[in-house]
Amino acid sequence: MTRQIVLDTETTGLNPASGDRIIEVAGVELFNRRLTGKHYHAYLNPDRASHPDALKVHGLTEEFLSDKPRFAQIADDLLEFVRDAEIIIHNAPFDCAFLDAELERLNRPAFKQHVPLVTDTLAMAKLQFPGKFNNLDALCKRFGIDNAHRTLHGALLDAELLAEVYLSLTRGQESLVIDLETPQQQMSVASHRLDHFSLLVRAPSSDEQAAHEAFLQLLDKKSQGKSIWRPGAEASQNS
Known part of the structure; x- marks a missing residue:
C-alpha cells in the first residue's frame, strides 16, 4: 500500500460518550513515503463549549467556531479523502472514538470500516x-524535527509534524528499491528477463593469492589458531 493519510483531530474535551465533539480535523497525504502537498482541513461547529482545559490546548473559542460547518456537512468530503488509504494517527483509539461518535450520529458505519488500515504511532x-x-513534542525532539512554531495544538500542523515523526519511526522499513513518485510512473516501468545475463568470474592473481595467504597467517597468529577464515575451520569449531 503506497497511499497514506496522517490524520489528527482537536476536540471539545476527552470523552465522546459524554457529548464532547470534534472541532477540527485534518489530514496530509503521503505517497510512497513522500508528502504530496495534498491535505484536508476543516474547523467544525460543535454546538457546545470546549472544556476549559481543552481550550487551553487548542485555543479554538466558541465565537471562532460559531460560523463553521457541522460534522454532517463535511463527512462525505472527509471520508472521500481518506478512502483506500492507510490512516496514521497518534493515539488512534482516542481520535477513532470521536470519529465513530460523529459517524454514529449520522447513522454511518464506524471509521475503521471506511478505510483498510489504521496505524497507531503512539x-x-x-x-x-x-x-x-512518547507524545508528539517528545518525539519531535527525539528525531530533531522542528516544532518551535507549535505553541498551541492544531490538527493540520500536528498532522504535518506527525508525518515527519512517522517517517522517522519507520526509517528502517524503507526499501532498497527507488520509490517512484506516482502510480503512472510505476506503471511505466518495464520488466526485463535476467536469465540471459552471465556473471564474469575473475580468478585472483598470484600476487593477490600471496597477499591473502599472508593475511590469513596474521589472523592465525593473532587468534592463536582460532581463525575461522580457512576452509573447514568454522565447521570444526562448531562440531
Missing part, C-alpha cells in the same frame, strides 16, 4: 522507546 513509539515520553 503504540509504535512505545515499542521503540519503552518507558520514555
Whole structure:
C-alpha cells in the first residue's frame, strides 16, 4: 500500500460518550513515503463549549467556531479523502472514538470500516522507546524535527509534524528499491528477463593469492589458531 493519510483531530474535551465533539480535523497525504502537498482541513461547529482545559490546548473559542460547518456537512468530503488509504494517527483509539461518535450520529458505519488500515504511532513509539515520553513534542525532539512554531495544538500542523515523526519511526522499513513518485510512473516501468545475463568470474592473481595467504597467517597468529577464515575451520569449531 503506497497511499497514506496522517490524520489528527482537536476536540471539545476527552470523552465522546459524554457529548464532547470534534472541532477540527485534518489530514496530509503521503505517497510512497513522500508528502504530496495534498491535505484536508476543516474547523467544525460543535454546538457546545470546549472544556476549559481543552481550550487551553487548542485555543479554538466558541465565537471562532460559531460560523463553521457541522460534522454532517463535511463527512462525505472527509471520508472521500481518506478512502483506500492507510490512516496514521497518534493515539488512534482516542481520535477513532470521536470519529465513530460523529459517524454514529449520522447513522454511518464506524471509521475503521471506511478505510483498510489504521496505524497507531503512539503504540509504535512505545515499542521503540519503552518507558520514555512518547507524545508528539517528545518525539519531535527525539528525531530533531522542528516544532518551535507549535505553541498551541492544531490538527493540520500536528498532522504535518506527525508525518515527519512517522517517517522517522519507520526509517528502517524503507526499501532498497527507488520509490517512484506516482502510480503512472510505476506503471511505466518495464520488466526485463535476467536469465540471459552471465556473471564474469575473475580468478585472483598470484600476487593477490600471496597477499591473502599472508593475511590469513596474521589472523592465525593473532587468534592463536582460532581463525575461522580457512576452509573447514568454522565447521570444526562448531562440531
